[in-house]
Amino acid sequence: MIEAILLTIITAATPLVIAAIGELVTERAGVLNLGVEGMMIMGAVCAFAGSYLTGVPLFGVLAGILGGALFSLLFGFLTLTLVTNQVATGLALTLLGLGLSGQLGESFVGIPGVKLSPIVFPVLSDIPFIGPLLFRQDITFYLSIALVIGVNWFLFRSRTGLKLRAIGDSHGSAHALGINVIRTRYLAVMFGGACAGLAGAQLSLVYTPQWVENMTAGRGWIALALVVFASWRPLRVLIGGYIFGAVGILQLHAQAFGVGIPSQFLSMLPYAVTIVVLIIISHNRRTTLINTPACLGKPFVPDR
């Protein structure tokens, strides 16, 4: 029983972790992309299409990543090349993504999808309790862990990561030092898009293997909150993702058991918890200011 619940929590937390880690890199480069929800839903529909049309779920994963990355390029072009308002453009990306995915996915509604099969590690997966939880998962779970560790190493241990953080904290100085601000930001935005796309792919190939319109149901926004929760530190994304995943799953179980609270109020929980968490994290102005990339959301036009 506990094992089954933990398994569902992992499945629910994985997309949140993946999407948030991508957005974290984007924001560390000083770009606020509020289009996570849109990129995620595009990833979900592309992944379903890829898996359905080729019959190979793994191609679906690739299609999801590619779809998310290409879609984020639209945001990159507007905010980085045309220097549009990042908040408004991010909202535009979400609105367009929700509409476009509905249109693209119309013919997929009601078709049963193919579930991404798990990768089973020999020997390790036979360990009681831990084995099925950690070593009999699908590729998206392993990727989520690898991404968190990899991004943590990249940001704080590599030279390029240092440059990326420098851009996020002061794009003017970074530009003066000869770092290509715009190119790095394009790459960071696309990384965020690819991750959101992968998170979407997890939704339509693992979490509920089918295509449903608006199936992200606000997870992209929760991922954005997760970045704030994590105060832009990758390892904390992992912790936060699992807390949010647990809240989402436990309220579902509470609904199934019928605890006497109307289901709608239980469904509110993930959103209410997000607000409460934001309050707890944000009320200490000093710690948020230390960690927030100083140039987050600010436009940059290189002077020549």
Add this chain to the structure above:
Amino acid sequence: MRIELERRAGASGLFAIVSPLLALALTLIFGAIMFWMLGKNPGHALYSFFIEPLLEVWSLHELAIKAAPLILIAVGLAVCYRSNNWNIGAEGQFTIGAITGSILPILVPQWHSVLVLPLMLIMGAIGGAVFAAIPALLKTRFNTNEILVSLMLVYIAQLFLDWLVRGLWRDPKGFNFPQSISFSTEAVLPEILSSGRAHWGIVFALVAAVAIWFMMRFMLKGFEVSVLGRSERAGRFAGFSGRRMVWFSMMLSGALAGLAGISEVSGSIGHLQPSISPGYGFTAIIVAFLGRLNPLGIIASGFVLALTYLGGEAAQLSIGVSDKVTRVFQGLLLFFVLSCDTLILYRVRVIFGAGRAPAARS
């Protein structure tokens, strides 16, 4: 090929007017391409999408019904966005306004009085304002991000409405349908003309737009909004309070969204049900930007976006494309508006590419 921006000496007055029109034109071109790819005749499709709804009296009434909430919400959002407060939860404030406005007709249906309707509208506006005060409170008190909080509250408001109409407020004689009792005639927002369904909501919208335009243009408060939006520091030197502006702009936009909610429920639905809005609160964001955050511009853009809703319904019947095309159109439009607005502040140079407007590429 490389694109370079060069800042203009001042905002271009020409492009301030041309840019929304250019964005509309580009959206139509892309729309034509999209219809062509769907295997439809682009000319015929665009005609039935954007012209046909304007040819009949009843559909003009529908246009006014759909434009009303969009304009009401968008003028409030314009004040928010001008002051750099990002309320994106208007959909939730709309929902709560509809609920608080419906308290009288649902709980005391036996009270027949001319006072019912004005009280409903006031209660709807108060409900929306109070709901929008939550992100304002959290932003000023705890420094939380109002974008995320206001959006999370949308889900909470919608679930609350869902619970009400399936539980506490369900019509006992309604054959178990998830909806409240129907409003009595005193509680229904009357039609303006005898020729169709359009109700007083559109009048509220126009009055609100003109009032906000007057405030932004001629009153100190409007000046305060723009100064604080451009530079909070500069505003502080002038003695303006950024915190009070958060409260003012959020609650103003919440009140207008709430008023839109109760007007919609009272004027065109007549009872509460799980879904009372085809995303007006989010589409109003597009309306606000297409109107360049200017209340008078928003009147025009509100009708344009209302037309996309109607066109979607019409095109579904006449050429058999799904109504999802509407949302694609709306999303595309916002993208083009934002990219064209770059032309107002910058001169765009394309290096190695001869005379191609960069906005056409996205």
